[in-house]
Amino acid sequence: MNLRLGVNIDHVATLRQARGGHEPEPVAAALLAQSAGAHGITVHLRSDRRHIQDRDLRVLKDVLAIPLNVECAATPEALEAVVPVRPSWITLVPESREELTTQGGLDAIFLQGMLRPVMRELRSAGIRVSLFVDPVLDQVKMAAKLEADAVELNTGIYSDLPMDSDATLELGRIRDAARLGSRLGLRVLAGHGLDLHNVGPIAAIPEIEELNIGHSLIGRAVLVGLERSVEEMLAAMAETRP
Numbered sequence: 686m687n688l689r690l691g692v693n694i695d696h697v698a699t700l701r702q703a704r705g706g707h708e709p710e711p712v713a714a715a716l717l718a719q720s721a722g723a724h725g726i727t728v729h730l731r732s733d734r735r736h737i738q739d740r741d742l743r744v745l746k747d748v749l750a751i752p753l754n755v756e757c758a759a760t761p762e763a764l765e766a767v768v769p770v771r772p773s774w775i776t777l778v779p780e781s782r783e784e785l786t787t788q789g790g791l792d793a794i795f796l797q798g799m800l801r802p803v804m805r806e807l808r809s810a811g812i813r814v815s816l817f818v819d820p821v822l823d824q825v826k827m828a829a830k831l832e833a834d835a836v837e838l839n840t841g842i843y844s845d846l847p848m849d850s851d852a853t854l855e856l857g858r859i860r861d862a863a864r865l866g867s868r869l870g871l872r873v874l875a876g877h878g879l880d881l882h883n884v885g886p887i888a889a890i891p892e893i894e895e896l897n898i899g900h901s902l903i904g905r906a907v908l909v910g911l912e913r914s915v916e917e918m919l920a921a922m923a924e925t926r927p
């Protein structure tokens with residue numbers, strides 16, 4: 686199975702919002718990522734609208750030829766903004782206003798009563814649903830029980846490990862969760878904090894179909910250009926998953 690790259694363009698919008706103007710245009714970034722070989726575009730519509738705006742979703746949906754994945758909290762306010770856009774995917778993520786970035790996976794077990802009707806509504810609107818969960822077997826089982834189309838395994842703990850530390854344990858958790866998700870019929874994605882240096886061992890996990898990568902890729906794009914940054918990431922992924 687070929688490994689796909691979803692490019693998260695949130696932080697192009699972060700830069701735009703720093704001045705509250707029009708530049709840089711995240712839609713232009715999405716189109717450049719698409720032409721450089723990205724297989725999908727991911728954006729996170731945060732409740733505080735710190736980067737991606739409602740208008741971005743609408744324009745992205747209109748212009749992209751590759752799937753649009755919108756991450757959001759499972760709140761009525763977020764879903765009212767996202768569902769009418771009809772993205773290919775909605776990924777439900779936990780969110781708190783104070784966090785700098787997502788702090789962990791969704792607790793699908795604790796939230797199952799709330800998630801069940803929400804996910805049913807999204808499915809009936811023709812939108813595929815992914816749950817961003819920690820690499821914990823019971824969370825993956827619950828995602829399957831809730832009839833999610835996919836799980837995105839949170840690689841945040843793995844990505845935060847110091848460079849010279851032993852990642853065996855965390856990689857094992859991600860590998861086991863990926864294997865279980867695939868066995869249960871879920872599509873398995875992974876992401877959070879991945880970069881050119883740590884992506885290899887995650888890309889090597891055969892059950893993982895797609896990686897969502899944003900911050901490091903956009904950070905590098907500031908230095909070398911977005912197309913080159915996407916191409917470098919695709920090449921790094923292909924080193925372990927040709």
Ligand SMILES: CC(=O)[C@@H](O)[C@H](O)COP(=O)(O)O
Nearest residue numbers: 695729778785786787817877
């Ligand atoms: C859910 C996840 O891991 C990321 O998409 C992250 O939430 C992106 O949001 P920020 O770009 O606001 O950190």
Ligand SMILES: NCC(=O)COP(=O)(O)O
Nearest residue numbers: 693876877878897899900
């Ligand atoms: N869901 C993960 C994502 O979209 C990108 O996360 P990051 O690479 O910005 O940490």
